[in-house]
Amino acid sequence: MAGVIRALTSGPTELDPPAVRTIVDLAEEIHLREPGLTLSLLKELQPDAPPACQWLKAGLLELQSKPEEAVVVLDSFTHLHSTESEALRLQALCRNLIVSKRWPEAVAALKGSSQRTNSLRLLLANEKLLDRIRSAGQTGAKRQSKVAILGNATFDFLAPVLRVCAFASGIDVETYVGSYGQHQQEVLGSSSTLDAFHPSLVFLAMDWRSLGLPEGVSDPDGWVKSCLQELRGLWRQCRERFQAQVIQHNFEVPVASPYGRLSMVTPGGRARLIQRLNLELWTAAAAERGVQILDVNEIASAYGKYHWDDRSLWHSAKQYPAAKALPVLARHQVALMRALLGLSSKCLVLDLDGTLWGGVIGEDGIAGIRLGGSSEGEAYREFQSYVKSLRERGVILAVCSKNNEADAKLVFTSHPEKVLSLDDFALFLANWRPKDENLRRIAQSLNIGLDSLVFVDDSPMERAWIRRQLPEVEVPEMPADPADQVKVLDQHLYFEAVELTEEDRQRASLYQANLEREQLQASSANLEDFLAGLQIRVELHSFDEGNLPRIVQLINKTNQFNLTTQRLSENQVRELIGNPDHYTQFMRVRDRFGDNGIVGILIASRDAESLCVDTWLMSCRVLGRRLEEVMLNSLRKYACAAGYKTVVGLYRPTAKNHQVADLYDRLGFDLIETAASGERRYSFSLGEVPKNPSGFVVEDSTQLVAP
Amino acid sequence: MDSRIRRVFREVFNDEQIEIWDAMSAQDVKGWDSLAQVKLLIGLEEEFGVKFTTHEVTQLTSVANIKEALARKVVAE
Numbered sequence: 001m002a003g004v005i006r007a008l009t010s011g012p013t014e015l016d017p018p019a020v021r022t023i024v025d026l027a028e029e030i031h032l033r034e035p036g037l038t039l040s041l042l043k044e045l046q047p048d049a050p051p052a053c054q055w056l057k058a059g060l061l062e063l064q065s066k067p068e069e070a071v072v073v074l075d076s077f078t079h080l081h082s083t084e085s086e087a088l089r090l091q092a093l094c095r096n097l098i099v100s101k102r103w104p105e106a107v108a109a110l111k112g113s114s115q116r117t118n119s120l121r122l123l124l125a126n127e128k129l130l131d132r133i134r135s136a137g138q139t140g141a142k143r144q145s146k147v148a149i150l151g152n153a154t155f156d157f158l159a160p161v162l163r164v165c166a167f168a169s170g171i172d173v174e175t176y177v178g179s180y181g182q183h184q185q186e187v188l189g190s191s192s193t194l195d196a197f198h199p200s201l202v203f204l205a206m207d208w209r210s211l212g213l214p215e216g217v218s219d220p221d222g223w224v225k226s227c228l229q230e231l232r233g234l235w236r237q238c239r240e241r242f243q244a245q246v247i248q249h250n251f252e253v254p255v256a257s258p259y260g261r262l263s264m265v266t267p268g269g270r271a272r273l274i275q276r277l278n279l280e281l282w283t284a285a286a287a288e289r290g291v292q293i294l295d296v297n298e299i300a301s302a303y304g305k306y307h308w309d310d311r312s313l314w315h316s317a318k319q320y321p322a323a324k325a326l327p328v329l330a331r332h333q334v335a336l337m338r339a340l341l342g343l344s345s346k347c348l349v350l351d352l353d354g355t356l357w358g359g360v361i362g363e364d365g366i367a368g369i370r371l372g373g374s375s376e377g378e379a380y381r382e383f384q385s386y387v388k389s390l391r392e393r394g395v396i397l398a399v400c401s402k403n404n405e406a407d408a409k410l411v412f413t414s415h416p417e418k419v420l421s422l423d424d425f426a427l428f429l430a431n432w433r434p435k436d437e438n439l440r441r442i443a444q445s446l447n448i449g450l451d452s453l454v455f456v457d458d459s460p461m462e463r464a465w466i467r468r469q470l471p472e473v474e475v476p477e478m479p480a481d482p483a484d485q486v487k488v489l490d491q492h493l494y495f496e497a498v499e500l501t502e503e504d505r506q507r508a509s510l511y512q513a514n515l516e517r518e519q520l521q522a523s524s525a526n527l528e529d530f531l532a533g534l535q536i537r538v539e540l541h542s543f544d545e546g547n548l549p550r551i552v553q554l555i556n557k558t559n560q561f562n563l564t565t566q567r568l569s570e571n572q573v574r575e576l577i578g579n580p581d582h583y584t585q586f587m588r589v590r591d592r593f594g595d596n597g598i599v600g601i602l603i604a605s606r607d608a609e610s611l612c613v614d615t616w617l618m619s620c621r622v623l624g625r626r627l628e629e630v631m632l633n634s635l636r637k638y639a640c641a642a643g644y645k646t647v648v649g650l651y652r653p654t655a656k657n658h659q660v661a662d663l664y665d666r667l668g669f670d671l672i673e674t675a676a677s678g679e680r681r682y683s684f685s686l687g688e689v690p691k692n693p694s695g696f697v698v699e700d701s702t703q704l705v706a707p
Numbered sequence: 708m709d710s711r712i713r714r715v716f717r718e719v720f721n722d723e724q725i726e727i728w729d730a731m732s733a734q735d736v737k738g739w740d741s742l743a744q745v746k747l748l749i750g751l752e753e754e755f756g757v758k759f760t761t762h763e764v765t766q767l768t769s770v771a772n773i774k775e776a777l778a779r780k781v782v783a784e
Contacts, residue, residue: 312761323749
């Protein structure tokens, strides 16, 4: 035994997955053959021994059905340098937590494990664990989605990988896998199983082989046109039969062509036609409702096309893409799903020393840090440019750094090579507090969830600390070489979006204006003065087609000021436009610091003689300005004019909306009933409509037809 | 090599109790269907860091065959 312990304690502190697996096997051997040794090992292996010892101990404890003790051991160390081994550790941790029925912790461990690895084998094993969590009804997912994957390959592997990757992003996915090559029949004909499944999202995951494209075509224009027509037919059928969102995979341009470059040179060449079709698909999808393109050709190129397509696996099992590439494809699918569901990350929190420049500003000074001017300095400069562009497309930036504030700010005001400047950051926290405290503060000030933050730090210790303290925060494993920072951050697809709205472009300046508003608030004696000083101008309109994208975006991502957290698809919202059974209202707010854009949504539905507010939400940017009164006043005015007797309000509690738990009470509604689920129903008898807060200029063009 | 093959079997069939023996084939294991076959293939390729040829893939029908194919690969590499 002394030998075993000596070998393990003197071994390397880092283990790769094969080493971990060997140790776990060793634990089983010892458990089966040497019960005496088991007992003494459990006694002798100390908590401060290297990871190899902890793995052995945890393995023995698990085999002895002592999951609680195994959890303590597996939770006592981290693999700082091997993400795959770390994924294995979290997997083992999850397995033991499941046995102990400690569900939220098991969920966090499994998410962590699944985020860290792109190994198909590990993800498939994780999916088995997910299955157990799902059977217990304990996924704690933010969203549900029913996903059909249809196409001309087998998806028996893609489906579980997609489920587990989606789960890691907070989406509980149920999958339907189409029969091989039957996508047209299933969508156009009647597939009773697909009907019964009734997907909310359909992946049309055909590959280039399904196009049946010969090396050369005599009528290239006609070919592209008829292909598009066929695909459009499938999209519309999916929309009509299931009201499902459609994600169309575009087509990989195959890498091997007997025609070589002629395949592009010739107007009817295969490569050229697929490129043309791909380009046309973007245009066609933009013109279609609820259809998105997944850029599989680009994903395959980035992966390396010779590895993307495993010909042997295609011939033997109709598997496409290659087994190893499946997790990459699934990550891209999930990133797009996240964007569609409004779950994409919102804020990038950046460390400074070693992240935005080389060296330590507090030690090396302005002249000593590496930013531009050298090859390493150029790498940091390039990363700053990438980050700056993220800000321009609507990602909020914040700084979280252990530094003296004055030292840190100096770089952004006076370094000649800086790309980012101080007003690019919504918050600048340079201090010596633990970083989890600062991240909490950032989320709070911006009024967004911790799960909307991405934390980028070159220090493995800080990353490990945040992962442990705030598992909701996304913490990418950053590379040692600053030249790889752009690539690594880019690969995580944190900020994918379906489209760029005007609000997205202006978001960064919106948050800047918010900080100025806060300063005004600090200098105002009371709320009245502050609001009057803002010179608020409100526009209220009924829903219209032009503002639909922003309306849908708000409905699907607002969590805090949201009375019912009712999510609606673009199609469902479109059906409300001009619908006489509904009163719809969106609110745009301007003030002296700028345009806040569309920040409030209210939907009320006819219910006999009353009007029931089933959706009411407001962006966190404008909370605390009595705008809820303005929104409600408009509803009351029109309801009254249309002859309604009462307005009914609903409140459905969620983990995030307690700040509006007493909204209806504050607004003078009467509580009628409280359901077991916590849902509350309020009523308000219509009469005289109160005045809007003084100093507000309100323009109201909403409409309501009499019942 | 046996314990590594066994590990792959346990993952594929989601059963931590599975033991393997040379003559073991599809008839001996519940759920050893064509899908499981591909899972075995992918698992073995990852565990041993090898790539089977299209012909070899069709031969991996018993534990003995798997061991033989692996022995050829591992020695050759």
